[in-house]
Amino acid sequence: QKIDITDTNAVLQYGAASQKNIADFSGSTLNNVRTKDLGDVGGMLSDLVVELKGLNFDEDEKKGFLGLFKKSQQNLATMRAQYDRAELNVDKIVEQLEQHEVVLLKDISMMDKMYEKNEEYMKELTMYILAGKLKVEHLRQVELPEYVKKANETGLPEDAQAANDFANMIGRFEKKIHDLELTRTISVQMAPQIRMIQNNDSLMAEKIRSSIMNTIPLWKSQMV
Numbered sequence: 145q146k147i148d149i150t151d152t153n154a155v156l157q158y159g160a161a162s163q164k165n166i167a168d169f170s171g172s173t174l175n176n177v178r179t180k181d182l183g184d185v186g187g188m189l190s191d192l193v194v195e196l197k198g199l200n201f202d203e204d205e206k207k208g209f210l211g212l213f214k215k216s217q218q219n220l221a222t223m224r225a226q227y228d229r230a231e232l233n234v235d236k237i238v239e240q241l242e243q244h245e246v247v248l249l250k251d252i253s254m255m256d257k258m259y260e261k262n263e264e265y266m267k268e269l270t271m272y273i274l275a276g277k278l279k280v281e282h283l284r285q286v287e288l289p290e291y292v293k294k295a296n297e298t299g300l301p302e303d304a305q306a307a308n309d310f311a312n313m314i315g316r317f318e319k320k321i322h323d324l325e326l327t328r329t330i331s332v333q334m335a336p337q338i339r340m341i342q343n344n345d346s347l348m349a350e351k352i353r354s355s356i357m358n359t360i361p362l363w364k365s366q367m368v
Contacts, residue, residue, distance in 0.1 A: 147279045149313045158320055159272035163327045165265045169258075170330060185244045185348055192237045192355060195230050196363045227367055234360060241352045248349040255342035262338060266331040269324055276321040283314050 148154055291307035 147275065147317075149279075149283065149317045155313075155317055155320055158276065158317075159269060159324045159327075162265060162269040162272060163324065166262075166269065166327055166331045166334075169262060169265060170334060185241070185248075185352065188237050188241055188244070189351060189355060192234065192241075192359075195233045195237065196359065231364075234363075238356055238360065241356065245349055245352045245356075248345045248352070252342055252345050252349065255338055255345070259335065259338045259342075262331055262334050266328060266335075269328045269331065273321055273324050273328065276317065276324070280314060280318055280321070283310075283317075288314065 147158070288307070288310055291303075291310045295303040295307045
């Protein structure tokens with residue numbers, strides 16, 4: 145009932161705040177993806193695998209009991225040296241992965257809030273669209289016929305022009321509603337995109353956690 149299509153500025157601004165919220169929101173979502181390079185995390189996980197598999201020993205053994213004994217001593221010393229180096233590198237990689245894990249967990253939580261906010265904006269925009277359509281229906285079925293009827297009854301050119309102007313105003317308002325519907329489509333598409341980003345973060349966080357809690361302890365157990 146508050147919609148006044150004769151106010152050009154009001155028509156232009158109709159639902160504009162909600163449109164801007166969604167436009168800004170889609171930009172912030174894109175920036176969130178841009179600024180987070182999961183390739184670094186993947187590289188660290190690969191480095192971790194390299195370190196865990198990097199302990200190679202010469203299997204050739206010298207002939208005789210003495211040669212075998214010396215070879216075992218050499219192997220043991222080599223193994224200890226390589227393990228110490230690998231453990232140091234592994235610890236550094238784990239420290240970096242844990243930092244990334246904290247960031248990922250924060251992002252996952254933030255994505256839940258973003259999803260809720262997007263839903264809020266979408267509902268707000270839907271309200272404007274539904275209200276606008278109800279208004280258009282009333283204008284076309286009730287108010288416009290009155291303008292046309294008056295123009296037909298009086299035959300005056302100014303009344304005919306008034307009816308034509310009013311019809312054009314309704315048309316412009318309908319275009320505005322269509323524009324809002326396009327913006328709403330962006331918001332609808334944003335929901336699965338947010339969940340997809342969140343799912344990717346969750347998978348990477350799970351890989352990090354599995355490496356820290358399972359792969360590395362198993363490796364150390366095997367070394368023992």
